[in-house]
Each structure stands twice: as structure tokens, then as C-alpha cells.
Amino acid sequence: MSRSTVLETVVGGLTVVAVQVPYFRSCVGVLSVPVGYGADPAGQEGTAHLTEHICVATAASRGRVQMAARTEVSATRYSARATPGSSAALIAALTSAFGARPYPAELHETERRAVLTENARVRDQPQLQIAPAVAARVAPTLDLGLRDTTTETSIGAVTPSDIVAFRQRWYRPEGSVLCLVSPNDPDKLVAEADAELAAVPPPADPGRAPGQRAPAQPFDVPGWSDCFIWATTTPAVTAPADLLARQLATELLTGRAGLLDEESSAVGTRSTGFATLPGRHADLLVTAWPSGSHREGLAAGLRDKLPDVLSNGGGAAAVGRARARLRTSVAFEQQSPGGLASMLVRYALGQGAWPDVREIDAAADDRVVELAVRMLREATFWQIADGRLGEVAVQR
Numbered sequence: 001m002s003r004s005t006v007l008e009t010v011v012g013g014l015t016v017v018a019v020q021v022p023y024f025r026s027c028v029g030v031l032s033v034p035v036g037y038g039a040d041p042a043g044q045e046g047t048a049h050l051t052e053h054i055c056v057a058t059a060a061s062r063g064r065v066q067m068a069a070r071t072e073v074s075a076t077r078y079s080a081r082a083t084p085g086s087s088a089a090l091i092a093a094l095t096s097a098f099g100a101r102p103y104p105a106e107l108h109e110t111e112r113r114a115v116l117t118e119n120a121r122v123r124d125q126p127q128l129q130i131a132p133a134v135a136a137r138v139a140p141t142l143d144l145g146l147r148d149t150t151t152e153t154s155i156g157a158v159t160p161s162d163i164v165a166f167r168q169r170w171y172r173p174e175g176s177v178l179c180l181v182s183p184n185d186p187d188k189l190v191a192e193a194d195a196e197l198a199a200v201p202p203p204a205d206p207g208r209a210p211g212q213r214a215p216a217q218p219f220d221v222p223g224w225s226d227c228f229i230w231a232t233t234t235p236a237v238t239a240p241a242d243l244l245a246r247q248l249a250t251e252l253l254t255g256r257a258g259l260l261d262e263e264s265s266a267v268g269t270r271s272t273g274f275a276t277l278p279g280r281h282a283d284l285l286v287t288a289w290p291s292g293s294h295r296e297g298l299a300a301g302l303r304d305k306l307p308d309v310l311s312n313g314g315g316a317a318a319v320g321r322a323r324a325r326l327r328t329s330v331a332f333e334q335q336s337p338g339g340l341a342s343m344l345v346r347y348a349l350g351q352g353a354w355p356d357v358r359e360i361d362a363a364a365d366d367r368v369v370e371l372a373v374r375m376l377r378e379a380t381f382w383q384i385a386d387g388r389l390g391e392v393a394v395q396r
Contacts, residue, residue, distance in 0.1 A: 007186035008348075012197035014095075014173035017344050018186035021337070027087045027182035028337035030345050031078040031094040035170040037148045038073045044162065046115055046155030049148065051163050051171075052076050053111035058103050060096040061089035073143040077345070079338065087184050088192045094178060095196040100167035108160045119150050126223040127272065131286040133389050134231045134382055136216035144284055145216030173197055179344040181337040222387035226291040227272065230260070230302055232379035233284050235371055242371075244353035244363045249371040252322035254285050259318060259372075263301040267294040285375065291383060299381055299394045307376045315369035322368070327357045 005020040037048040049071045055078065056067050066081045078097060082090040122128055129147075136145025180189045237246055253259050264270050272288045289298065310318070333339035334355060346352035353359060381392040 005186055007190060009190060011190060011194045012173050012200065014193070014197060015177045015348055016180070016190055016193055017177070017348050018180045018189040019182075019340065019344065020184060020186050021181060021340070022183050024181065024183050024337050025084070026337055027082050027084050027090050027180070027184065028341045029080045029090050029094050029178060029180045030338075030341040031080075031097065032177045032345050032349060033076045033078070033097065033171055034074065034175045036072045036074045036076055037150070038143050038146050039170060040150075041162075044154055044158045045148070046112075046119075046150035047158050047162060047166050048076065049115050049118075049150060050108075050112060050155060050158055051166050052078075053114055054103060054107070054163050055097040055167070055171075057107055057111060058096070058101070059093040061086075061092045064089045065093040067093060071148075073146050079341070081338065084183050087180070087182055087189055088195075091178075091180070091189065091192045092196050095193065095200070097167070098171050098173060098176075098197070098200045100164045100171065102164060103160060105160060108163070112155055112158070115150065115155060116152060119148065122148075126221050129219075129221045130224065130227070130229065130288055130384070131284070133219055133221050134229060134286050135284050136218050137382075137389070137391070138231050138380060139233055139284060140215040140217075142283065143216075147216075147219065168201075173200065177345055177348045179341045179348060181341045181344070218389075220388045221384055224384055224387060226386070227288045227384050228291050228295045228298070228392070229286060229288045229382040229384070230379055231284065231286045231382060232375040235374060237371075238350065240353060240359075241363065242367070243350075244359055245367040246371055247353055248319065248322055248326055248360070248363055248368045249375065250285060251326045252318055252368060252372050253375060254287055255322060255325050257325070258322065259306055260287055260302070263298060263306065264289060266301065267297040269294045269298065288384075291385070295392075299392075302376060302379065303394055307373045310369050310373050310376075315372070316365055319365045319368050323360055323363070327360050330355055330360065331357050 007018045009016055035048060037045070040047045052069045052071045056069050059065070059067055064082060064086050067078065069076065069078045078094055080090045080093050132145050132147060134145075135142070139145065178193060180193075182189065234246055234250065237243055251258060260271065269289050269292065272290075309315070330343070333343060340355065343352065343355040347354050381394050382389060383392050
């Protein structure tokens, strides 16, 4: 980021972060709208996901801009790429999500079937449900464990007019974040965003906020083999230094070659390879291993040995290794406009630290160790047996 020019501002209620990197050869934008499938109307589950498809299919300047999107529980992320000379078209494509317009019934049916196909692929991968299933028990009042319960019946009840109404009500610049990375002048990008947002109509019901679903209900993971699970919520922090310390503590524990990997090797096993919820980077850490005789030794190491080692002067070397890994991954991600834009979105939403490798070196070891020990001591253990998830009582 040392050769970059950054402009962070609010345009028409929309938070805009524009970064100029002279050596980049494309323009990339990421738009995060704070509405996901958690706001689906009852009986019309799939509305938010179908809205995402329609927004991409009807985006302005679609011919000159490559677009993709993802619907999460409480947010929908749109990404777009274009040549530097087409930055205005890229911004028009992304911000057109805020302007709901009628669209053909044929398009509605095509995208409805596409949503059902995507959901079927997810259902065929039960391992993707492990972290949400644990989240529904560990943090039921948050949105982490809410599932997309779209069915053919529920999405069949959604009409084109429902999609238009959903966008008019919930898709607003306020609360949304647009991050733009290109070789272009940031002031030019902000001016282009301002021009597009001037045409966005006011919300149909400005007093309303996105709907809230009931707390997550426990569910199992049928179709998945037996496994042993470690889970912990991450500390809620807001200060920039603490955000970075939390990011380092997470890398220290669950990063590749982190302490959980080291402890796994010590008892003769290895994790299944996932550590965080898809699309989330700051709320809950989940790691799973195959069940076996190593379970007690692994639990004892995570519960007692690691916190004691970290608390008694053994954390400096581990933090140093985590710092080196994080510095490398951040530097690598910043080499592409898309990677940098994604990091900026996490920063703008308060989910991650400012993406500067120099700040990583300045993070205090003691604070990193403190957060890591806290997560280890507050962790819980779970097991999936015959597709059923249950907490494991571990002697302390």
C-alpha cells in the first residue's frame, strides 16, 4: 500500500473507498450490501439469493463489465472487473443494484432455476454445514448459524414484483460499502460514483430496516462422517490495533502451520482443512479432525498445554511465525486488484485491519498472546457421530 493513493468518503449515503495503484492494469470494484438471506420473507426463502442473480443479470453496462456475486446471511457481495478506461461502466454496473426496475418473466425463471442448482451443489457437500451447525449452538443469537432454507416451493412463491419490492426496500446506499481499486485517480472514481448515485430513487420505506430472523435453531449434519471439533468465538474488538492483534491471534491458532496444526501433528492426526465460516473472518473459528483415539490428547493440548505455554513466555516465537505468515499472505493478496478490494471491504465493515504489512510488524506481541489464550480457554469441543452433532464434555 506504500505506493497507493487512498480516498475514503461517503457519497449519497454510500461509503466509498477508492485506491489508486499505478501499476495495476484493471479496475475492480466490490459492493457489499447489508442484506442477505437472513432477511428472506417467511414462505419466500430464496428471495435474497434470487435478487442477487437478477441484479447481476440486469446490471447496467453488463457487456463491458465482468460481474460475480455471493449471498451470505447478512450481506450480499457484488464484484466487478473492467479495463481502467471503463471505470464509469463498472461503477454503473455495481450501483445499478440500488435501482430496482421491472424485468422479463423469462429471466426470472432462468435465474430461479440457477439458484436451485447452486443450492443443490451445496447440499451435496455436507462438510460446508459443519461450521454453521456448530455456530447455531455456540452463538445462536448471532446470524452465523442461520441456514439458507430455500426450497423449490419457497422460491417458486417469489414473483418478479416481489424482487423489485425487496430491492426497493432493502437495497440502499446507506449501510453499504463500495471499494474501488484501479490505476485511476480516486477523485475521478468518486465523481463517477456520485453521478450514478444521483439517479438512485429514495427508499420506498425509509423507516424500515432489514428484517431479523429468529435465533438459529440447532441442526445436525447428515451425510458427514464422524469427526471431533474445536470451536471458539473471537473477541469483539473495534480499535484498529486490536483488530490487527485479533487477526494475528487467529493466524497464530488456525493458520496453516499454526498452533492447532502443530498440536494435531503431535498426536498423530491432521485437521480437515477449514478454520473459519465461509465469508466470515472475525466471529467464530471452527476446526475439525477425524474422530479417533487421539481425541483426548488433542483436547488436553488445546485446553491446557497451549494456553500455559503461551501465558508463560512461550508465545513470542509463535507470534513471530504467525506474523511472517500473515505478512506474506497480505502482501500476496495485495498484488491483485480483486484481492486488495476484498481486504478493503473487510476493513470498511470493521471486520479486519487496514491492509498494510508495516502495521503487522508493529502489533504488540502481548496483546496477540492475550487474545489467543482467551480463545483457547473459552473454546468448546464437539463431535459428529452418525451425522448427529453434540457437545463433548472435556475434564478440566
